[in-house]
Amino acid sequence: MRTRIHANISGKERILRSLRHLLTSVLTLAIAGMLIGGAISGAHPGRAGSAAAQEQQVQGTPVRVDAVVRMPLSQTVPVIGRLVAQRIGPVAARIGGPVAEFRVEVGDRVETGQIIARLDDAVLRAERDIAAGRLTEATALEHLKRSELALARQEYARLERLKASAAFNQARFEDAAQRVAIAEAALKQAQSAIAAARADLKLAELHVAYATVRAPYAGVVSERLTELGAYVSAGDPVVRLVGDQNLEVEAEVPFQHLSGLDAGVEVAMTLDDGSRHSAVVRAVLPAENPLTRTRTVRLVPNFGPVRQPLAHQQSVTLQVPLGPERRTLTVHKDAIVKRRGQDIVFVVVDATAQPRIIDLGLQVGSRIEVRKGLSEGELVVVRGNERLKPGQRVRIVGSDS
DSSP: OHHHHHHHHHHHHHHHHHHHHHHHHHHHHHHHHHHHHHHHHHHHHHHHHHHHHHHHHHHOEEEEEEEOEEEEEOOEEEEEEEEEEEEEEEEEOSSOEEEEEEOOOTTOEEOTTOEEEEEOOHHHHHHHHHHHHHHHHHHHHHHHHHHHHHHHHHHHHHHHHTTTSTTOOHHHHHHHHHHHHHHHHHHHHHHHHHHHHHHHHHHHHHHHHHTEEEOSSSEEEEEEOSOTTOEEOTTOEEEEEEEEEEEEEEEEEEGGGGGGOOTTOEEEEEETTSOEEEEEEEEEEEEEETTTTEEEEEEEEEOOOOSSOOOTTOEEEEEEESSOOEEEEEEEGGGOEEETTEEEEEEEETTEEEEEEOEEEEEETTEEEEEESOOTTOEEEEESOTTOOTTOBEEEEEEOO
């Protein structure tokens, strides 16, 4: 009996040990599966990043490009100039007389022909009326002389018809011919008197018109040079007028900078308010200041929108070229990369970045002269060129051209 019980116990123990081994194996397999799954999951981002890098490598690094172009290029130096009015000066009285009325004040803008002042013209009007009366008198006298000439010619013709008759008198006939000549001369004298009377009347009317002082050109009154009631003679100034609508630029340019300033050359110009404009050289005056070694240059401005009203003697800055303008190859300054002490650019060839060593010249604005190393029309990288490698694939995403 004891032996049977002991055998049963030993069998149960063996079964329990087998179950424990089985559970341990299952747990081990489960834990190993979890670890393997985690390792696989952790490996996916690396594969995704690698795929993205490979895709970028296939499509190319995004870059912006700019074309190598041939354009006018000249180095400039700033020169201070000023705006000058082409029409400026006193407006003078054209006849003498006391000032009876002022129509303008300092600062007023006037147009061509606008009344500035009036002189007392009572005497001038009376003189005009006298001249008109003399013309009427001369016209009447001319009519009288014309009638006398007609009468003299009639008498001469009547006597001439009597030549064949016994009643013809040679002396009377000759007297009639003489009276015709006298009447013709008197008529011419009367006609001359009419012409003189008309001229006197026209002069008197001009004097009356001159009593009204008008603006000879559009501008602004900068100064009143006489006052109400003051007597002015012919030629005396009444006001000072500045024609600010017709301005030129005047600059004193050093003689060594004149080689690029031929007539017709256009230069950049900046006003005091910062606005940018241009001006065209009209003339270089053939007179040099021996103290400053400068010559006066006159330019015709081309004004764009201005922020403040323009004024006579207003300062401007001209960009005077140091020499004649020339057309040359240029590249944008952002395309230049310094590597090992050399200037290089990356040229896009068949969707790849190819480095090119170049020789640079003058810089004007954002562009630099290229003496050698590039050809017109080639595309160079201006954005994204800092980390490019020779032969690296690129993808153009924009152009600055």
